[in-house]
Amino acid sequence: MPAASPLTLDLTADSVAITQAICDVPSVSGDESLLADLIEQALAGASHLEVIRDGDTIVARTNLGRERRVVIAGHIDTVPINENLPTRFETEDGVEYLWGRGTVDMKAGVAVQLKLALELTDPIVDLTWMWYDNEEVASSLNGLGRLSRNRPDLFAGDFAILGEPSNGQVEGGCNGTLRAEVWTTGLRAHSARSWVGENAIHKLAPALAKLAEYQAETVEVDGLAYREGLNAVLVSGGIAGNVIPDEAVLTVNYRFAPSRSVAEASAFVTEFFDGFEVAIVDSAEGARPGLDDPLAQQFVRAVGAEARPKYGWTDVARFSALGIPAVNFGPGDPLKAHADDERVDVPQIVHTEVALRAWLTGATA
Amino acid sequence: MPAASPLTLDLTADSVAITQAICDVPSVSGDESLLADLIEQALAGASHLEVIRDGDTIVARTNLGRERRVVIAGHIDTVPINENLPTRFETEDGVEYLWGRGTVDMKAGVAVQLKLALELTDPIVDLTWMWYDNEEVASSLNGLGRLSRNRPDLFAGDFAILGEPSNGQVEGGCNGTLRAEVWTTGLRAHSARSWVGENAIHKLAPALAKLAEYQAETVEVDGLAYREGLNAVLVSGGIAGNVIPDEAVLTVNYRFAPSRSVAEASAFVTEFFDGFEVAIVDSAEGARPGLDDPLAQQFVRAVGAEARPKYGWTDVARFSALGIPAVNFGPGDPLKAHADDERVDVPQIVHTEVALRAWLTGATA
Numbered sequence: 001m002p003a004a005s006p007l008t009l010d011l012t013a014d015s016v017a018i019t020q021a022i023c024d025v026p027s028v029s030g031d032e033s034l035l036a037d038l039i040e041q042a043l044a045g046a047s048h049l050e051v052i053r054d055g056d057t058i059v060a061r062t063n064l065g066r067e068r069r070v071v072i073a074g075h076i077d078t079v080p081i082n083e084n085l086p087t088r089f090e091t092e093d094g095v096e097y098l099w100g101r102g103t104v105d106m107k108a109g110v111a112v113q114l115k116l117a118l119e120l121t122d123p124i125v126d127l128t129w130m131w132y133d134n135e136e137v138a139s140s141l142n143g144l145g146r147l148s149r150n151r152p153d154l155f156a157g158d159f160a161i162l163g164e165p166s167n168g169q170v171e172g173g174c175n176g177t178l179r180a181e182v183w184t185t186g187l188r189a190h191s192a193r194s195w196v197g198e199n200a201i202h203k204l205a206p207a208l209a210k211l212a213e214y215q216a217e218t219v220e221v222d223g224l225a226y227r228e229g230l231n232a233v234l235v236s237g238g239i240a241g242n243v244i245p246d247e248a249v250l251t252v253n254y255r256f257a258p259s260r261s262v263a264e265a266s267a268f269v270t271e272f273f274d275g276f277e278v279a280i281v282d283s284a285e286g287a288r289p290g291l292d293d294p295l296a297q298q299f300v301r302a303v304g305a306e307a308r309p310k311y312g313w314t315d316v317a318r319f320s321a322l323g324i325p326a327v328n329f330g331p332g333d334p335l336k337a338h339a340d341d342e343r344v345d346v347p348q349i350v351h352t353e354v355a356l357r358a359w360l361t362g363a364t365a
Numbered sequence: 366m367p368a369a370s371p372l373t374l375d376l377t378a379d380s381v382a383i384t385q386a387i388c389d390v391p392s393v394s395g396d397e398s399l400l401a402d403l404i405e406q407a408l409a410g411a412s413h414l415e416v417i418r419d420g421d422t423i424v425a426r427t428n429l430g431r432e433r434r435v436v437i438a439g440h441i442d443t444v445p446i447n448e449n450l451p452t453r454f455e456t457e458d459g460v461e462y463l464w465g466r467g468t469v470d471m472k473a474g475v476a477v478q479l480k481l482a483l484e485l486t487d488p489i490v491d492l493t494w495m496w497y498d499n500e501e502v503a504s505s506l507n508g509l510g511r512l513s514r515n516r517p518d519l520f521a522g523d524f525a526i527l528g529e530p531s532n533g534q535v536e537g538g539c540n541g542t543l544r545a546e547v548w549t550t551g552l553r554a555h556s557a558r559s560w561v562g563e564n565a566i567h568k569l570a571p572a573l574a575k576l577a578e579y580q581a582e583t584v585e586v587d588g589l590a591y592r593e594g595l596n597a598v599l600v601s602g603g604i605a606g607n608v609i610p611d612e613a614v615l616t617v618n619y620r621f622a623p624s625r626s627v628a629e630a631s632a633f634v635t636e637f638f639d640g641f642e643v644a645i646v647d648s649a650e651g652a653r654p655g656l657d658d659p660l661a662q663q664f665v666r667a668v669g670a671e672a673r674p675k676y677g678w679t680d681v682a683r684f685s686a687l688g689i690p691a692v693n694f695g696p697g698d699p700l701k702a703h704a705d706d707e708r709v710d711v712p713q714i715v716h717t718e719v720a721l722r723a724w725l726t727g728a729t730a
Contacts, residue, residue, distance in 0.1 A: 175557065179606050191618045192540065192677040194581070194594035201597035201615075202577040208570035216559070229559035232566035233606050238599030241544050241618060241647070245598060250566070253556045253606060282606070312557040 009038040018111035029077040032056040032133040056133035057143040069126040074110040074163035075135030078102040103344040105337035109163025109330030124362040160319040165332030171310035172289025179282040188246040197244030219257035224309040226257035258286030287317035290325025302364040303355035374403040376483040383476035394442040397421040397498040413486040421498035422508040434491040439475040439528035440500030443467040461711040468709040470702035474528025474695030489727040525684040530697030536675035537654025544647040553611040562609030584622035589674040591622035623651030652682035655690025667729040668720035
């Protein structure tokens with residue numbers, strides 16, 4: 001890192017100002033170096049932190065010999081900008097918002113983490129902060145995944161918090177996801193003599209009927225209700241307007257509760273489409289919420305939040321896979337993530353900062 | 366036309382030799398000028414014929430004052446060549462074939478017509494011979510269609526014969542055809558929260574189930590049994606692997622007996638998919654076989670053929686629309702039309718020639 005960069009990031013500013021500053025430094029996936037430089041530099045002088053860099057991922061941790069260690073992480077990349085930078089403030093129905101790319105997903109959460117990382121020299125638990133690159137792109141590029149391969153030792157911990165937007169509530173675990181292709185085959189023929197052929201599209205009928213009738217389950221896992229979903233997401237078949245189709249394919253997405261493994265979910269889908277050729281093309285394990293863990297329960301109470309299930313897949317699953325209970329806790333409405341009118345509710349930033357500080361300093365423990 | 370072309374076509378040769386000669390003059394749709402020139406020139410000296418040219422369509426007719434007039438037509442274009450020219454003879458299981466593009470569809474039929482056009486100076490009916498361009502491409506380019514707009518007077522007649530391959534049998538009329546799009550709509554949502562959306566692909570289920578169960582009718586028209594067909598030919602829907610689709614479309618092809626009009630067929634399909642948004646995107650009227658007409662019945666008896674229904678749509682429908690009974694009668698297996706191994710059974714060429722000559726000269730009347 002160039003030591004004499006004219007640009008610096010002051011983490012003693014308030015968390016809203018830090019949010020705005022780090023949003024106005026664009027960091028679309030693959031282009032996070034400048035922001036990673038700023039973070040590394042801003043923390044370099046903090047004597048309570050050991051700062052480690054892996055690519056554009058920055059890790060800062062305390063080594064205070066506390067009984068327990070908490071990992072707190074957030075990604076620093078965003079999806080592409082669409083005329084929604086620089087940020088600006090706007091007020092609607094009396095609520096102040098910071099508008100712009102990254103404000104929700106997830107620089108407000110990162111700003112709170114950065115501020116507390118520098119400020120909390122004497123937390124009640126040891127802390128491992130992680131700010132990582134390439135979360136919004138292919139899983140193979142994910143900075144947290146890379147770090148877990150390069151430095152698995154850094155993942156030691158008793159509890160993990162991801163700053164993903166959760167409206168300032170605690171969202172535990174996440175559903176797993178699986179995509180399967182359901183194939184039918186037939187016999188091609190000219191449609192003027194259709195009885196010579198065998199229609200592969202018609203053969204999809206029972207699969208679609210079963211999907212249309214299916215009532216997805218809601219599964220309780222560690223006290224949270226996970227709503228599942230089994231849906232056709234793509235369908236295609238046919239050669240031309242005068243040909244009986246000999247092949248059709250239905251792509252199905254199954255979102256399953258974290259109490260099921262990918263293997264169990266695959267078996268369910270294969271059985272569901274019994275009689276069809278089924279290929280599992282893509283899958284990711286879910287993550288149990290881990291809210292039965294005492295540290296997690298104490299955290300939920302301390303921050304005064306309601307525990308909810310997370311439906312979308314997030315990096316909490318990586319911690320879950322390592323046996324570390326993990327939750328999402330961050331400012332911002334997840335429905336505004338990736339939206340062109342992405343904007344974060346300013347009071348939620350402050351609320352998250354206050355709640356996290358209180359818990360980490362034992363003020364609410 | 367250049368009067369002094371070094372290339373000439375001798376129509377006193379036998380019909381098999383003429384077939385070979387006109388196949389070896391390539392005439393893929395849009396490139397029929399040379400063959401049209403040769404035909405025009407070969408008939409120019411025949412005093413019993415009035416020769417008329419419209420683009421690359423040649424008409425030759427007798428004006429003998431006969432009580433009845435028969436129109437005999439064939440298209441001179443072919444589908445693209447695929448390493449299947451020049452022609453060659455081959456023998457399989459003791460049957461001699463002429464192999465190559467156009468041999469079946471439909472230069473063998475045209476060769477028989479050309480030979481008889483020149484030879485028959487005193488037929489028992491007046492004859493209007495038509496050899497036309499661009500049958501294998503978009504209907505708007507069809508030479509017979511163009512001629513009917515430019516010279517409707519030439520279509521006067523009591524009966525029409527198209528030389529389309531019919532294995533030397535008489536195929537009467539043709540089914541109509543109609544394409545419809547069946548649309549479903551829903552509400553887009555992230556598939557992690559599928560209950561917020563409404564799945565348009567699932568909504569296709571009852572349409573496909575109905576198609577799969579449907580038993581197409583066989584309808585008797587003028588003594589021939591027309592087998593219908595109602596089939597999905599294309600299906601598509603979906604945005605991405607993690608999005609609940611808000612739109613899906615099923616394209617359906619209905620082949621209907623010539624006793625039904627396009628309007629009736631459209632009403633049937635719209636009613637069949639009651640509750641769906643249905644758009645008729647394409648249609649063509651069928652053609653009644655016209656085999657209840659005395660001249661047609663006499664023709665079938667005379668050529669010693671079996672009358673069958675034609676399933677695919679052919680230009681006989683253009684004559685039918687003008688109120689002229691019309692049939693297909695030509696050498697060659699229609700299943701070999703457009704095939705890379707297109708080849709005509711040589712004895713069928715000779716049989717067609719002999720049968721047609723006998724009828725037109727009154728030898729079998």
